[in-house]
Amino acid sequence: xxxxxxxxxxxxxxxxxxxxxxxxxxxxxxxxxxxxxxxxxxxxxxxxxxxxxxxxxxxxxxxxxxxxxxxxxxxxxxxxxxxxxxxxxxxxxxxxxxxxxxxxxxxxxxxxxxxxxxxxxxxxxxxxxxxxxxxxxxxxxxxxxxxxxxxxxxxxxxxxxxxxxxxxxxxxxxxxxxxxxxxxxxxxxxxxxxxxxxxxxxxxxxxxxxxxxxxxxxxxxxxxxxxxxxxxxxxxxxxxxxxxxxxxxxxxxxxxxxxxxxxxxxxxxxxxxxxxxxxxxxxxxxxxxxxxxxxxxxxxxxxxxxxxxxxxxxxxxxxxxxxxxxxxxxxxxxxxxxxxxxxxxxxxxxxxxxxxxxxxxxxxxxxxxxxxxxxxxxxxxxxxxxxxxxxxxxxxxxxxxxxxxxxx
Ligand SMILES: *Cc1c(COP(=O)(O)O)cnc(C)c1O
Numbered sequence: 001x002x003x004x005x006x007x008x009x010x011x012x013x014x015x016x017x018x019x020x021x022x023x024x025x026x027x028x029x030x031x032x033x034x035x036x037x038x039x040x041x042x043x044x045x046x047x048x049x050x051x052x053x054x055x056x057x058x059x060x061x062x063x064x065x066x067x068x069x070x071x072x073x074x075x076x077x078x079x080x081x082x083x084x085x086x087x088x089x090x091x092x093x094x095x096x097x098x099x100x101x102x103x104x105x106x107x108x109x110x111x112x113x114x115x116x117x118x119x120x121x122x123x124x125x126x127x128x129x130x131x132x133x134x135x136x137x138x139x140x141x142x143x144x145x146x147x148x149x150x151x152x153x154x155x156x157x158x159x160x161x162x163x164x165x166x167x168x169x170x171x172x173x174x175x176x177x178x179x180x181x182x183x184x185x186x187x188x189x190x191x192x193x194x195x196x197x198x199x200x201x202x203x204x205x206x207x208x209x210x211x212x213x214x215x216x217x218x219x220x221x222x223x224x225x226x227x228x229x230x231x232x233x234x235x236x237x238x239x240x241x242x243x244x245x246x247x248x249x250x251x252x253x254x255x256x257x258x259x260x261x262x263x264x265x266x267x268x269x270x271x272x273x274x275x276x277x278x279x280x281x282x283x284x285x286x287x288x289x290x291x292x293x294x295x296x297x298x299x300x301x302x303x304x305x306x307x308x309x310x311x312x313x314x315x316x317x318x319x320x321x322x323x324x325x326x327x328x329x330x331x332x333x334x335x336x337x338x339x340x341x342x343x344x345x346x347x348x349x350x351x352x353x354x355x356x357x358x359x360x361x362x363x364x365x366x367x368x369x370x371x372x373x374x375x376x377x378x379x380x381x382x383x384x385x386x387x388x389x390x391x392x393x394x395x396x397x398x399x400x401x402x403x404x405x406x407x408x
Pocket of ligand 1 (some may be wrong): 019094095096097123125126168193195196216227
């Protein structure tokens with residue numbers, strides 16, 4: 001493999017046309033779309049339109065501009081992207097908040113079961129939320145195990161299995177089907193966190209009989225910083241749903257202003273308060289784009305690019321103390337590559353100074369997100385060449401790359 005070969009792959013790539021739809025700054029190789037997706041160009045129009053609706057329509061726009069229906073409307077669009085029924089998805093709140101609502105709802109459905117099975121390496125927020133949830137339920141516990149011990153940890157005392165489909169550190173990807181099957185045999189529910197898979201690959205929530213899921217609007221879905229998240233609950237569980245944040249937007253008739261809570265039918269009962277309409281506008285711009293993207297092609301290119309990244313690192317940088325932390329087996333690998341290096345933070349800072357933007361996760365992980373809609377094969381080549389040069393020249397030792405930022 002050489003740079004010319006990468007250019008040839010780009011010339012033949014049927015997804016290449018999408019790059020022009022994104023506002024990625026000239027000269028930047030953006031390998032952090034798994035943390036904050038870049039701006040789809042049409043987000044500017046969508047947000048400007050919402051600002052105009054606010055300016056001229058004022059409060060009337062809740063009705064006339066479809067603001068009230070935004071959570072369900074965006075939910076339907078998302079459902080198509082994750083292979084769910086349109087009635088099973090709502091766009092609302094943040095992932096952490098949705099996780100709280102659905103974990104409590106799952107424990108309320110599972111009357112006599114009190115164990116949450118999860119992974120030790122879960123995203124911290126996911127563990128923190130679970131730690132709070134169990135304090136509402138006497139005798140409930142969290143059983144946190146390693147990724148390869150999840151199946152055997154599920155038993156007849158399991159209320160809910162709560163897992164990230166793709167691990168935010170390593171990109172290890174669980175098999176949704178086998179975990180759902182094992183859990184269902186034991187009478188447990190499964191709640192999937194799709195933060196690192198929605199928008200990165202095709203998902204089939206209905207076909208895989210997924211019970212519940214939460215996911216993120218601002219990572220692979222490019223919805224903007226702090227974009228609203230989504231929640232999914234299979235139709236068969238919705239009649240039993242009883243979520244703890246019973247705010248007025250989830251009420252059957254919010255504008256009757258009744259003193260007693262009565263949940264709306266279906267997924268609207270997952271809402272709590274007033275939705276942030278400007279943020280919905282930016283996310284909708286991206287969802288409308290995704291509705292015309294073939295996610296099978298995205299996944300195929302992602303797999304080819306993550307493999308290329310691994311191969312090039314091994315070809316060019318094998319003399320450095322780098323360790324591959326992501327699975328080699330492509331069907332067990334999500335859409336990012338993680339390498340460990342003892343000075344990973346400084347190496348990432350030195351790369352960013354050369355406009356190759358990845359990120360760092362403590363204690364020593366360098367993470368590179370691979371997002372096929374706006375990345376080219378040649379970008380992977382150039383990124384690995386930059387990494388190799390920084391390691392060869394030891395540029396990363398410069399004092400300016402040693403200071404810690406708040407957000408890494
Ligand atoms: C990004 C991420 C989060 C962050 O949750 P927010 O509520 O959006 O801050 C939580 N869990 C996982 C697995 C993530 O990847």
